[in-house]
Amino acid sequence: MAEVTYREALRRALDEELDRDERVFLMGEEIGRFEGSYKVTAGLWEKYGPKRVRETPVSEEGFVGAGIGAAMLGLRPVVEIMTINFILVAQDMVVNHAAKIRYMFGGKVGVPMVIRTPGGAGAQLTAQHSQSLEVWFAHTPGLKVVAPSNPRDAYGLLKTAIRDDDPVLFVENLVLYNVTGSIPDPGDDFTVPLGRARVAREGADLTIVAHSYTVRRALAVAERLAQSGFEAEVVDLRSLRPLDVDTVVESVRKTNRVLIAEEGWATFGVGAELAARVGRACFDDLDAPPERVGGAEVPMPYSKPLELAALMLEDKLEAAARSLLAESGLVATGGD
Amino acid sequence: MAVEIPMPRLSDTMEQGTVARWVKHEGDRVVAGDVIAEIDTDKATMELTAYEDGVLLKILVGEGESADLGTPIALIGAEGEEVPESDIAESAPPAPPTSSEEAEPPSTEAEQREDEPARSEPVDRPQPTGEVRASPIARRIAAEAGLDLRELADTGSGPDGRIVKVDVERALDQEGGLGRAAAEASIAARAASQGAPPLAEEEVVDATPMLRAVARRMSESKATVPHFYLNAEIDMGRALEMRQELNRALTGEDERVGVNDLILRAVALALVENPKFHRSWHDGKLVLHKSAHVGIAVALDDGLVVPVLRSVERKSVREIARESRDLVERARSGKLKQAEIEGGTFSVSNLGMFGIPSFSAVVNPPEPGILAVGAAVKRAVVIEDAVQVRRIMAVTLSVDHRATSGAEGARLLASIQRHLEQPLLLLAQE
Numbered sequence: 001m002a003e004v005t006y007r008e009a010l011r012r013a014l015d016e017e018l019d020r021d022e023r024v025f026l027m028g029e030e031i032g033r034f035e036g037s038y039k040v041t042a043g044l045w046e047k048y049g050p051k052r053v054r055e056t057p058v059s060e061e062g063f064v065g066a067g068i069g070a071a072m073l074g075l076r077p078v079v080e081i082m083t084i085n086f087i088l089v090a091q092d093m094v095v096n097h098a099a100k101i102r103y104m105f106g107g108k109v110g111v112p113m114v115i116r117t118p119g120g121a122g123a124q125l126t127a128q129h130s131q132s133l134e135v136w137f138a139h140t141p142g143l144k145v146v147a148p149s150n151p152r153d154a155y156g157l158l159k160t161a162i163r164d165d166d167p168v169l170f171v172e173n174l175v176l177y178n179v180t181g182s183i184p185d186p187g188d189d190f191t192v193p194l195g196r197a198r199v200a201r202e203g204a205d206l207t208i209v210a211h212s213y214t215v216r217r218a219l220a221v222a223e224r225l226a227q228s229g230f231e232a233e234v235v236d237l238r239s240l241r242p243l244d245v246d247t248v249v250e251s252v253r254k255t256n257r258v259l260i261a262e263e264g265w266a267t268f269g270v271g272a273e274l275a276a277r278v279g280r281a282c283f284d285d286l287d288a289p290p291e292r293v294g295g296a297e298v299p300m301p302y303s304k305p306l307e308l309a310a311l312m313l314e315d316k317l318e319a320a321a322r323s324l325l326a327e328s329g330l331v332a333t334g335g336d
Numbered sequence: 337m338a339v340e341i342p343m344p345r346l347s348d349t350m351e352q353g354t355v356a357r358w359v360k361h362e363g364d365r366v367v368a369g370d371v372i373a374e375i376d377t378d379k380a381t382m383e384l385t386a387y388e389d390g391v392l393l394k395i396l397v398g399e400g401e402s403a404d405l406g407t408p409i410a411l412i413g414a415e416g417e418e419v420p421e422s423d424i425a426e427s428a429p430p431a432p433p434t435s436s437e438e439a440e441p442p443s444t445e446a447e448q449r450e451d452e453p454a455r456s457e458p459v460d461r462p463q464p465t466g467e468v469r470a471s472p473i474a475r476r477i478a479a480e481a482g483l484d485l486r487e488l489a490d491t492g493s494g495p496d497g498r499i500v501k502v503d504v505e506r507a508l509d510q511e512g513g514l515g516r517a518a519a520e521a522s523i524a525a526r527a528a529s530q531g532a533p534p535l536a537e538e539e540v541v542d543a544t545p546m547l548r549a550v551a552r553r554m555s556e557s558k559a560t561v562p563h564f565y566l567n568a569e570i571d572m573g574r575a576l577e578m579r580q581e582l583n584r585a586l587t588g589e590d591e592r593v594g595v596n597d598l599i600l601r602a603v604a605l606a607l608v609e610n611p612k613f614h615r616s617w618h619d620g621k622l623v624l625h626k627s628a629h630v631g632i633a634v635a636l637d638d639g640l641v642v643p644v645l646r647s648v649e650r651k652s653v654r655e656i657a658r659e660s661r662d663l664v665e666r667a668r669s670g671k672l673k674q675a676e677i678e679g680g681t682f683s684v685s686n687l688g689m690f691g692i693p694s695f696s697a698v699v700n701p702p703e704p705g706i707l708a709v710g711a712a713v714k715r716a717v718v719i720e721d722a723v724q725v726r727r728i729m730a731v732t733l734s735v736d737h738r739a740t741s742g743a744e745g746a747r748l749l750a751s752i753q754r755h756l757e758q759p760l761l762l763l764a765q766e
Contacts, residue, residue, distance in 0.1 A: 256501055283472050284472045284473065284475070284476045286471060286472050286473055287471040287472075287473045287474065287494075288500070327495055327498075327500070328471070328493070328500045328501060329492070329493025329500045329503060330502060
C-alpha cells in the first residue's frame with residue numbers, strides 16, 4: 001500500500017501497463033517532454049521513449065482517429081485529451097467511429113482504446129473550459145465511460161480500461177488530481193471491474209448517488225447530515241456505462257429515498273437516468289420522489305461569485321438532501 | 337392572488353430592515369422595476385424595487401417601523417382585489433423599531449423559501465377527492481400491517497399532507513400505546529366501579545409486535561368477515577390404523593407421519609374438489625384458488641403464527657410430514673421467511689393435543705375458511721343399530737359467508753370426512 005495523489009495513481013497505472021504489455025502506447029498533446037498539462041505522464045517519455053509516448057499536434061480529430069486505427073490493427077492506445085472540452089472537435093471519431101466499429105464490422109474488429117481526459121470546474125476557467133460532458137458519451141452504445149473519485153479506483157479502473165477490448169472514455173477531474181489516497185502495490189495486479197458501483201458510506205435514511213469529484217462532496221454532506229442525526233448512504237457509481245443500477249436499487253430499498261448529484265447540468269443527466277431506473281425498480285420502496293441536483297443550467301461564469309453560485313457545491317447538495325428528508329417528515333434532531 | 341413583498345436582504349449582515357419611506361402608497365400602480373420604498377439597513381438606505389406589476393394593495397410595515405428579513409412588508413395584487421383578512425393576520429407583526437434582541441425570529445416560511453435549493457416549484461394540485469395521498473413505501477408498510485391509510489388521511493407529514501413512512505410507523509407504534517392507555521383506563525374503571533382491586537396487583541406491559549399483529553388481524557376478521565360454522569364428527573379409526581402401519585414401515589424417527597399431516601392432505605384434496613368453496617372475497621371480486629396452500633396454526637410461547645404449506649394437493653403424505661415438521665420447527669425458532677406466512681388459501685388449527693374435544697376458530701382473511709380440529713377420542717357410536725366404540729374427531733369449519741355458502745361448506749366438510757374415513761384416498765396419487 002502506498003499513499004499517493006490521484007495524479008500519481010494514474011501515472012503508476014500507465015507505467016505498469018506500458019511495462020506489462022508492449023502493445024500499449026500513449027498519445028496526446030505535450031505528454032512527452034512537458035509531461036502533460038496535468039503531469040500525469042511524468043517521466044514516461046524518458047522511460048519508454050518517443051515511440052511509445054507520442055506527442056501530437058493540436059489536432060484532436062486527427063490523433064483520436066490515429067488511435068482508432070492503431071487499436072483496430074492490434075495496438076492498445078491510451079489517448080490523452082487535455083480536457084474534456086476539447087474532445088468535441090473529435091466527436092465524430094469518438095461517437096461515429098470508436099463506438100461503432102465493432103458493430104459496423106460485424107464484430108470482426110474492435111477498438112481497444114482508452115481516451116483519458118479531465119472534466120470539472122471551479123478554477124475560473126469559464127464557460128468553454130469548465131464542463132462535465134461525460135453524459136454525452138454515456139448516452140452512446142458502444143462506449144464505456146468511467147469516472148473514478150479516488151486514487152485507488154483511478155489506478156484500478158485505468159488498468160482495467162487499458163485491458164478492455166472496447167473503447168473506454170476515462171473521465172478524470174481537475175480538482176481530483178491532488179487528492180491523496182492509498183493504492184495497492186504493483187505486485188498485487190489490482191484492478192477494479194468496469195460497471196461496478198461502490199458504497200462509499202453506509203446509512204439508512206437517504207441514498208446519495210454521485211460520481212467523480214461529486215462523491216467527495218456527497219461524503220462531506222453525509223458528515224454534516226450525521227451531525228443532525230441523519231445517516232446518508234453514499235453510492236459512488238465509478239462507471240456510468242455500464243451503469244450498476246443494482247447497487248443503487250439495493251441501497252434505495254434500504255433507505256427509501258434517493259438524491260442523485262452530479263457536477264454537470266442535471267437536465268438529461270445521470271440523475272435523469274437513475275431517477276427513471278429507480279422509479280421503476282423501487283416504486284414500492286420510495287417515500288419521496290427521486291430528487292436530483294446538478295450545476296446551474298448556464299454556461300459557467302468567469303466571475304468568482306457567479307462561478308460559486310453556479311457550481312454544485314456542498315451547500316446546494318445539503319439543502320437538496322434536507323429538503324428530501326423534510327418531504328419524508330424527517331426533521332433535524334440536533335447539531336446544526 | 338396578492339403577492340407578499342418580503343423585507344429583502346439588502347446587505348450581507350443585515351438581520352432586519354427599517355422602512356425609511358414608502359415611495360408608493362396604497363392604491364398606487366406599480367410596474368416591475370419601480371422603486372416602491374426606501375429601506376434602512378444596518379449600513380445604508382437602499383431602494384426596494386418591485387418584481388411584479390400590479391397595485392400596491394396594502395402596506396404592512398409603516399414608515400419608521402422595522403421588520404425581520406423575509407417578513408412581508410406589503411402586498412401587491414390586481415386592481416380592486418380584496419385583501420383577505422387572513423393574509424394580514426398571518427403576516428408576522430412588525431418588529432419594534434428599537435431593540436433587535438426582542439425581535440421575533442424570521443418566520444420559518446420565509447427561511448424555508450430562502451434555503452430552498454434550485455428545485456422545480458411545486459405544481460398546483462387539485463384538492464384530493466377522498467383519495468388518500470401516500471408514498472409508495474407508506475402504502476406498502478400499511479398494507480403489510482393491515483392498517484387502513486384512510487385513518488391517517490390529511491395527517492401526513494409530506495408535501496400537501498402526503499402520508500409518508502414515518503407517519504405509518506408512528507401510527508403502528510401508537511396502536512401499542514393506545515392499547516396500553518385503554519387497558520389502563522379499563523383497569524382504572526373496574527377499580528372505580530368495584531371499589532376493590534388495588535392497581536398495584538396488576539401490571540401493564542406492552543404487547544409484542546406479534547401479539548399486536550394477531551390482535552389486529554383477528555379484530556379485522558371478526559369485524560368484517562361474516563362467519564358461520566359447520567360441525568362434523570369424523571371416524572378416525574381407519575386413518576389412525578393406516579398411520580400406525582405407515583410409521584412402522586418408516587424407519588427414521590423424523591420420517592413419522594402425524595395425524596395432522598393426514599388432515600392437511602384430506603383438506604387439500606377436498607379444497608381442489610370443491611372450487612366453489614376454494615375462493616376468496618376481495619372487494620366485490622372472487623379470487624379463484626387453483627392450488628391448496630394450507631396454513632398451519634402454530635402456537636408459540638406467547639403468540640401464534642400460521643406458516644403456509646404450498647400446493648398440498650400435489651404432495652405425498654410423507655412430503656407433507658417432512659415439510660410441515662420443518663415449518664413448525666422454524667416457526668418455533670422464529671426463522672420463518674415473510675413469504676412463508678403469506679398466500680394461504682385455507683387454514684387448519686388443531687388443539688387435539690391439548691385434549692380439547694371441539695372448538696371453533698376465527699377465519700384468517702382473505703382465506704375463505706379455517707378448520708378447527710379437536711382430539712380423536714373413543715366414543716360410543718350407533719352403527720347399524722349396534723353400539724360400537726370408535727375414535728371420533730370433532731371438527732368445526734368456520735366460513736367467510738361472503739366468499740361461499742353453507743351448502744358449499746357442507747360439501748367441503750363431507751369431502752374432508754370421506755378422505756379421512758377412507759384413508760387410502762390420501763395415498764392414491766391422482
